[in-house]
């Protein structure tokens with residue numbers, strides 16, 4: 375039988391929300407309902423339960439357009455017949471909502487990246503979908519493994535977590551509507567990483583190709 379305790383916790387949390395944040399933001403919700411959303415920032419994050427973008431950034435209703443997937447990956451621009459949830463969200467955020475920023479939000483201790491590091495996806499041990507999804511990272515994985523022969527697991531994990539962010543940024547630029555807006559300054563893209571252990575937020579300094587503390 376399913377555990378009901380966690381659902382009861384959620385309903386209690388919802389009640390607290392209705393009495394607290396909902397009441398405090400009623401005018402804002404009404405405005406958002408009447409005029410529609412106009413978030414300035416899109417976040418592409420991991421599904422990981424420990425990395426909630428709204429909680430992390432203290433964002434209110436209507437502020438962030440968020441898509442979360444396994445390991446915060448952005449696939450390359452491939453407009454063929456498959457289903458593309460992340461690409462669809464990106465297209466909507468950029469071309470319809472006109473967000474000014476896209477943040478790829480990675481994190482430490484990522485389970486998707488761990489599976490990638492351990493080669494579980496390649497070995498077909500991750501079910502029907504994860505291997506195909508994580509194969510977006512295969513070229514970057516090969517480069518990281520080549521660059522860290524015999525390195526400790528933690529080092530390779532960290533390198534892969536950072537590589538996934540760089541890879542997603544590079545793939546973002548394969549979308550014509552992203553490239554066009556990067557060129558004319560309507561859009562900026564950013565690679566950030568949340569360290570679950572230390573609480574630190576780091577950002578990719580693309581000029582120096584290094585992650586540096588933010589805030």
Ligand SMILES: [Zn+2]
Nearest residue numbers: 420422445484
């Ligand atoms: Zn993750």
